[in-house]
Amino acid sequence: MVTLEEVKLTAKNNMSICKMCRVCNGETCRGWTPGPGGKGSGSSFVRNVAMLKQVTLNMRVLRQDAEVDSSFDFFATKLSAPIMAAPIANVKINYGSSVDEKSYLNALGHGCKQVGLLAFLGDGANREAFEMPLNLHKELFESTVMTIKPWLLDQVFSKMSEVKECQPKAIAMDVDAAGLILLKQMGVPAAYKTVEDLKKIKDFAQVPLIVKGVMTLEDAQAALDANVDAIVVSNHGGRVLDDCASTVEVLEEIAVFVNKRCKVYVDGGFRSGADVFKALALGADAVLIGRPFSHMAIGGLQEGVAMYANKLIEEFRECMRMTGCITLEDIRRNCVNVNF
Numbered sequence: 092m093v094t095l096e097e098v099k100l101t102a103k104n105n106m107s108i109c110k111m112c113r114v115c116n117g118e119t120c121r122g123w124t125p126g127p128g129g130k131g132s133g134s135s136f137v138r139n140v141a142m143l144k145q146v147t148l149n150m151r152v153l154r155q156d157a158e159v160d161s162s163f164d165f166f167a168t169k170l171s172a173p174i175m176a177a178p179i180a181n182v183k184i185n186y187g188s189s190v191d192e193k194s195y196l197n198a199l200g201h202g203c204k205q206v207g208l209l210a211f212l213g214d215g216a217n218r219e220a221f222e223m224p225l226n227l228h229k230e231l232f233e234s235t236v237m238t239i240k241p242w243l244l245d246q247v248f249s250k251m252s253e254v255k256e257c258q259p260k261a262i263a264m265d266v267d268a269a270g271l272i273l274l275k276q277m278g279v280p281a282a283y284k285t286v287e288d289l290k291k292i293k294d295f296a297q298v299p300l301i302v303k304g305v306m307t308l309e310d311a312q313a314a315l316d317a318n319v320d321a322i323v324v325s326n327h328g329g330r331v332l333d334d335c336a337s338t339v340e341v342l343e344e345i346a347v348f349v350n351k352r353c354k355v356y357v358d359g360g361f362r363s364g365a366d367v368f369k370a371l372a373l374g375a376d377a378v379l380i381g382r383p384f385s386h387m388a389i390g391g392l393q394e395g396v397a398m399y400a401n402k403l404i405e406e407f408r409e410c411m412r413m414t415g416c417i418t419l420e421d422i423r424r425n426c427v428n429v430n431f
């Protein structure tokens with residue numbers, strides 16, 4: 092049985108670009124896009140991680156003794172906790188990974204399924220970059236969600252038709268991918284989407300639509316106008332706009348504004364179960380975690396992913412216990428302090 096530290100060491104050896112830092116906080120890889128880092132000065136990635144540390148938990152132990160229930164409902168699929176792996180594509184180009192994309196995706200999907208979590212899968216410019224995650228989605232079905240890039244509408248519909256054949260629980264779209272350097276370099280820039288476009292995509296999907304990449308009230312309103320089912324408060328891990336606000340800074344305001352009219356998920360810099368707890372206290376329904384999951388897949392395949400996922404779930408449950416929260420509904424704003 093390997094340890095988490097051993098998996099991290101193997102990950103380091105299996106990657107020629109990512110340095111596998113002690114804390115994955117965007118400092119070393121500032122500006123490494125393509126690569127694992129944040130765009131430009133890299134400050135958006137760094138800020139995502141740093142601002143989360145400005146949120147602290149309120150301990151509460153004088154309460155009834157009861158076991159916590161961290162289970163989470165994802166569009167009628169029960170997960171062990173409100174934690175999901177974020178879509179991360181192209182591990183060869185971005186990490187210099189010696190583990191190939193197919194093995195990496197398999198590890199991510201099967202590792203999450205093993206512990207009752209769910210993995211979002213990415214999409215790419217060429218046929219193979221779409222087909223590989225799609226095949227895994229066919230195999231693992233409700234333990235995975237396909238994330239289609241915001242291509243021109245004809246291509247979106249064509250890809251969605253193939254995803255719909257899997258009778259998915261939901262389909263996601265990373266609408267912020269219009270800012271991705273790699274896609275621009277490949278000559279296949281993703282397109283910005285209007286409310287009308289989103290409405291057409293939502294109509295076509297016929298399953299819950301998750302819009303990933305909302306950072307403002309204006310974009311949250313646009314997503315609501317299109318009747319989407321969930322938004323992900325996300326700046327793509329700091330990879331699409333330099334000097335962007337961190338996701339935890341805008342989360343509460345967006346969640347209050349949305350007021351349960353759709354689900355609110357968040358990602359960017361979340362590393363521990365405590366970080367997940369903070370997001371829920373600030374109004375999120377669930378959290379996506381990106382880079383650490385891909386490190387674990389590259390370093391320890393399915394076992395590495397499951398090990399990290401179990402650690403996250405246990406840390407999250409420990410935070411629930413120590414703050415007097417028995418169910419997810421008990422995790423409220425008064426469980427945390429925001430020091431920014």
Ligand SMILES: Cc1cc2nc3c(=O)[nH]c(=O)nc-3n(C[C@H](O)[C@H](O)[C@H](O)COP(=O)(O)O)c2cc1C
Binds near residue numbers: 181238303361
């Ligand atoms: C190397 C890399 C590749 C990514 N590829 C995708 C992708 O294909 N689709 C997508 O929606 N997001 C993609 N993302 C963004 C992640 O889904 C997520 O928003 C971000 O990584 C969350 O921040 P974290 O890594 O700090 O947890 C990628 C991020 C990285 C670092």
